[in-house]
Amino acid sequence: MWWLKATVISLSVCAVVGGRDFPPGFKFGASTAAYQVEGAWNASEKSMSIWDTYVHTNPHKIANNATGDVACDSYNNWKTDIELASKMGLHFYRFSISWPRLLPSGFPDYISKDGMRYYNNLIDALLENGIEPVVTIYHFDLPQSLQNLGGWTNPLVADWFANYARVVFSLFGDRVKTWITLNEPITFCDISYNIGNAAPGHTSPGVGSYICNKNAMLAHAKAYRIYEKEFKSKYNGKISISNQVFWFEPHTKSDDKAAEKARQLMAGMYYHPIFSKKGGWPPVIERIIAKKSKKEGLPYSRLPAFTKEEIKLVKGTYDFLGLNFYTSRTARVAKPGEQIGSWPFYGAPDLDIIVDVKPKWKKSDIWWLYINPEGIRNQLAWFKKEYGDIEILITENGFASYNDDINDKDRVQYYKDHLEQVLLAIKEDGVRVTGYSVWTLIDNFEWGDGYSVKFGLHHVNFDDPKRTRTPRASADYYASIVKSHSLDINNKITDSGTKKIKKSAALILLMVFINTCLSA
Numbered sequence: 420m421w422w423l424k425a426t427v428i429s430l431s432v433c434a435v436v437g438g439r440d441f442p443p444g445f446k447f448g449a450s451t452a453a454y455q456v457e458g459a460w461n462a463s464e465k466s467m468s469i470w471d472t473y474v475h476t477n478p479h480k481i482a483n484n485a486t487g488d489v490a491c492d493s494y495n496n497w498k499t500d501i502e503l504a505s506k507m508g509l510h511f512y513r514f515s516i517s518w519p520r521l522l523p524s525g526f527p528d529y530i531s532k533d534g535m536r537y538y539n540n541l542i543d544a545l546l547e548n549g550i551e552p553v554v555t556i557y558h559f560d561l562p563q564s565l566q567n568l569g570g571w572t573n574p575l576v577a578d579w580f581a582n583y584a585r586v587v588f589s590l591f592g593d594r595v596k597t598w599i600t601l602n603e604p605i606t607f608c609d610i611s612y613n614i615g616n617a618a619p620g621h622t623s624p625g626v627g628s629y630i631c632n633k634n635a636m637l638a639h640a641k642a643y644r645i646y647e648k649e650f651k652s653k654y655n656g657k658i659s660i661s662n663q664v665f666w667f668e669p670h671t672k673s674d675d676k677a678a679e680k681a682r683q684l685m686a687g688m689y690y691h692p693i694f695s696k697k698g699g700w701p702p703v704i705e706r707i708i709a710k711k712s713k714k715e716g717l718p719y720s721r722l723p724a725f726t727k728e729e730i731k732l733v734k735g736t737y738d739f740l741g742l743n744f745y746t747s748r749t750a751r752v753a754k755p756g757e758q759i760g761s762w763p764f765y766g767a768p769d770l771d772i773i774v775d776v777k778p779k780w781k782k783s784d785i786w787w788l789y790i791n792p793e794g795i796r797n798q799l800a801w802f803k804k805e806y807g808d809i810e811i812l813i814t815e816n817g818f819a820s821y822n823d824d825i826n827d828k829d830r831v832q833y834y835k836d837h838l839e840q841v842l843l844a845i846k847e848d849g850v851r852v853t854g855y856s857v858w859t860l861i862d863n864f865e866w867g868d869g870y871s872v873k874f875g876l877h878h879v880n881f882d883d884p885k886r887t888r889t890p891r892a893s894a895d896y897y898a899s900i901v902k903s904h905s906l907d908i909n910n911k912i913t914d915s916g917t918k919k920i921k922k923s924a925a926l927i928l929l930m931v932f933i934n935t936c937l938s939a
């Protein structure tokens with residue numbers, strides 16, 4: 420059976436040789452969001468979004484009083500953006516649609532012609548360049564008119580969003596095959612309502628945050644069901660939701676339970692209702708908040724319950740899982756009487772948990788981003804353990820710096836280290852990751868941090884009215900990964916193919932030779 424041995428051994432050698440290749444069909448992309456790049460805040464019929472209001476009425480809340488009024492002026496520079504994506508050979512470009520640009524009243528009574536034209540041009544030009552559009556329907560920029568009615572805390576928002584989503588599907592669904600309903604509800608619910616440093620700027624910790632969470636789940640589900648019923652058979656696209664998740668590690672050896680609870684609060688509150696077999700809130704969190712609320716003298720839980728119908732409506736509303744991953748945290752049980760900071764950056768008051776970091780994790784230039792590449796692998800494996808063998812699309816991953824450096828070695832290192840861990844998750848842990856997108860294509864308006872920190876593969880000169888874009892070293896590095904479809908960026912795709920075949924052929928011959936010698 421020497422030939423069998425030889426085949427087994429040469430196959431495993433092949434696996435090692437191709438160990439740094441991404442699986443066939445794995446897609447690479449870059450992401451942006453409307454408010455962060457478009458500018459043109461009052462162009463044509465566009466109405467105010469909550470971010471327009473927030474930056475104009477609270478200039479001191481944004482670094483250097485910056486606004487997204489002009490941003491990267493992608494409303495006028497979109498052709499340049501597509502050129503950048505095309506030069507890097509990207510398979511897809513993820514952008515978001517501005518709700519108030521498309522539907523100035525927030526409702527589907529009137530569709531702005533200019534809004535529609537802008538997104539049609541963008542989508543058509545991407546496709547002409549062989550780049551797949553991946554579209555986020557909502558990325559933080561709610562029409563102000565809907566905020567005036569309570570925004571994400573009004574249960575009707577689920578229908579407002581679903582009606583907007585239907586317009587988007589009907590206008591662009593013939594060409595857009597991958598949809599993200601909501602970007603990071605943890606950011607517009609938990610970070611906004613617990614901390615207040617993002618639009619709409621109202622704080623309502625542990626109350627508004629949970630109401631928003633529930634409404635966001637229903638909004639996503641209603642949009643998903645509309646797509647499923649009215650569009651899927653003719654357009655055959657895929658649709659899901661993206662959330663930002665910190666990987667939580669136990670702070671000390673005895674904090675395993677605390678870490679798992681923190682994971683359920685961060686990832687579980689936004690994925691469990693959709694991806695778990697049972698649906699609804701993560702049971703452990705539901706129990707804890709109900710108990711806390713009772714202790715506070717409330718006759719109900721601050722975490723609004725799902726009805727049976729709602730659980731059914733939300734459960735299973737996915738074709739893949741969207742993940743935005745940047746950073747990790749630790750969790751530990753708070754000491755009696757210890758002050759607990761806001762969720763998710765400093766603590767989880769409802770869980771009596773303190774959120775911290777490990778000293779060995781290097782900090783980037785942005786206050787919340789500590790670097791732990793293993794975190795992304797652990798998080799991916801956790802999803803598989805929790806929700807089964809689902810398809811996962813990494814919709815954001817990126818690194819922030821203060822400096823304008825073109826030779827951005829730290830960013831290159833961040834991408835290399837994270838992509839290595841993604842490969843391990845795929846090859847060692849068998850997680851079905853099918854694509855990866857960087858945050859972000861170009862430096863842009865980084866919310867409360869304005870233009871002070873940069874996430875871009877391309878530098879943008881914000882002093883220049885033309886907002887000139889310049890590729891950084893990380894853009895070249897990413898382009899070479901995309902081209903070689905491997906972390907072995909020096910192997911060109913065809914090269915590495917033939918090299919591999921030659922290597923395995925040589926090995927088989929060698930094995931045949933050894934075996935013949937041995938049996939002789």
Ligand code: GBH
Pocket residue numbers: 452455602603606610616617663743787815858865866867868874
């Ligand atoms: C993602 O957010 C977002 O999807 C993307 O828009 C963002 O640019 C990117 O990642 C990098 O941050 O004090 O105003 O900064 C990740 C989570 C969202 C964390 C907003 C910190 C808090 C509000 N970030 N931010 S602010």
